[in-house]
Amino acid sequence: MDDARPAKTGTPADRARWRRYLADERAEGAVYRELAARRTGEEREILLALAAAEGRHEAHWLALLGGDETGIPRADLRTRMLAALARRFGSIFVLALAQQAEGRSPYATDPDATPAMAADEQIHGEVVRGLAARGRRSLAGTFRAAVFGANDGLVSNLALVLGIGATGVPASVVLFTGIAGLLAGALSMGAGEFVSVRSQRELLEASAPDPAIRDALGHLDLDANELALVFRARGLGEQEAVEEAALALMRVRSAEESRLPTGALGAVEHDDEAVGTAWAAALSSFCFFASGAVIPVLPYLFGMNGLPAVVLATVLVSLALIVTGATVGVLSGASPWKRALRQLGIGLGAAAVTYLLGLAFGATIA
Structure with a gap:
């Protein structure tokens, strides 16, 4: 006290x-x-x-x-x-x-x-x-896909729009290029997240014990104690593996419990919530990429072109990057401002490189 x-x-x-x-x-x-x-x-x-x-x-x-x-x-x-x-x-x-x-x-x-x-x-x-x-943990799977999707949509489509716009093409070309980038990127991100999460789950499931071996436990030779090899293969020392195997066999042969829980076989534990589901990750990634990618296209949707459109698109994306960066900072327990500035610097840096390349190619074409 x-x-x-x-x-x-x-x-x-x-x-x-x-x-x-x-x-x-x-x-x-x-x-x-x-x-x-x-x-x-x-x-x-x-x-x-x-x-x-x-x-x-x-x-x-x-x-x-x-x-x-x-x-x-x-x-x-x-x-x-x-x-x-x-x-x-x-x-x-x-x-x-x-x-x-x-x-x-x-x-x-x-x-x-x-x-x-x-x-x-x-x-x-x-x-x-x-x-x-x-x-x-409950947010990790879908939140990761959402943050990455929104950030990639903001940065990649801003870079695409600025790069194409800097070449001097008409505003309608920039607009349709941005829309095409939005759809292509969103579909690619959604498909990629689906495959990524599904593959991660399959790898984790491949490391889990085969449920069928439970039926064999009641017939194992207590002296040979083959079950100890299972525990040793999963990282336990020899003596500790023997002790765990003995406890497992006693449990499965007891009158109170006739089947051994999967976790008792030394399973490699994984958190389903942290991994997330494939469909949830794919949908989050698709939607958030699209929501981020539409922002740099907005000035062109409303008929703007030239330098004013470029400036407004950059400002809008900058604000969105600050928000996403700060959100990540808050949820990770870190400084939201540092994360926001990091997100802003990386995003605008990538867009600036593409814009300068667009200017160079535009001048060359001209």
């Missing part, structure tokens, strides 16, 4: 800092309670325990203030946004943002925070990381 300190006077700056910490702790506790209200079972219990811990920290700062709650400010903007998102959505985005917030705790260097409080904040970051990881 935190060793709450008795009230002390403190400087005006100290008391202002304590009030700010108190407001933030209250808001963070509210975030966890809002998230808990949307969950059941173990996740709910974990989130309520986190809220209780924030309550202990709140009590610490209130004790230093002597119970004086006058002048308590609003929580910082980030925490208030988290609370609002938790009330409305309760999604993986909120947990990812909460993970970042826990990692920025100032308690480790604050002389008025206890070592236990600083340690709590570090542990809270790992707890939230674990909760967020559950959501990330």
Whole structure:
């Protein structure tokens, strides 16, 4: 438990800092309670325990203030946004943002925070990381396809449109080239994701134990213990493999369980949610590629041409790249701004190369 300190006077700056910490702790506790209200079972219990811990920290700062709650400010903007998102959505985005917030705790260097409080904040970051990881696993397969699809659609079609447009061809040619690029790319991405995910699943299934061997377990020679070879082939040491095999045989021959679970055979575990389904990945990739690829075509769809169309297409794609990059940053628990700028730099760099090549070829043709 935190060793709450008795009230002390403190400087005006100290008391202002304590009030700010108190407001933030209250808001963070509210975030966890809002998230808990949307969950059941173990996740709910974990989130309520986190809220209780924030309550202990709140009590610490209130004790230093002597119970004086006058002048308590609003929580910082980030925490208030988290609370609002938790009330409305309760999604993986909120947990990812909460993970970042826990990692920025100032308690480790604050002389008025206890070592236990600083340690709590570090542990809270790992707890939230674990909760967020559950959501990330369920998103991983389709989310990867969606992000890659949208980013590829934005970059490849912007590069295509700018490259063709820089050659000086009519706006109608640029428009139909962009539409053709959209359809070709979306179909290619969807087919590629389908084959990729289906192949990944087939490879994982090929590593799983053959269910038919369960019928043979009850007839194995206990002295020879051939089953130990299965465990050794899957990476266990000789002695450990013998022990696991003996336990497996006892289980399958017991009166309580006549069939051995697949996992007991040393299966190579894989997460179906993380891999995703082939059709979901293909559909996500197709739709998001198309949604990204249509953006650089929009100025030409509305009749623009020349430099204004190029500038507007670049601006629109830049904004979309920033959004996709920031989204990836939030979900990965990293800085959204760094991911957004990285996405922007890579995308515009690729488009700039193609545009310059288009200018060169246009000048050559002319």
